[in-house]
Amino acid sequence: MTEQNPPLDPWRFDAIAAGPEKLWGLPAIASALGISIDKARRIARLDHSPIYRPDGVSYFALRTELMAWAKAKR
Secondary structure (H helix, E strand, O other): OOOOOOOOOHHHHHHHHOOOOEEEOHHHHHHHHOOOHHHHHHHHOOOOOOEEOOOOOOOEEEHHHHHHHHHHHO
């Protein structure tokens, strides 16, 4: 018996190929979004941004939350 998988669409591919869920630091966040570190820093200052700074020093984001936010912004 063969296993039936759902078709591979862009959203499912992103989930499979995205890499680690937790992104630590502005360089990793900027790279995930395909933007500069300075732009990621500006986005982090927005009230509705999914980029957090819980300890006041390190930036943090969850990849799925960040990608959903970015797709909603298009």
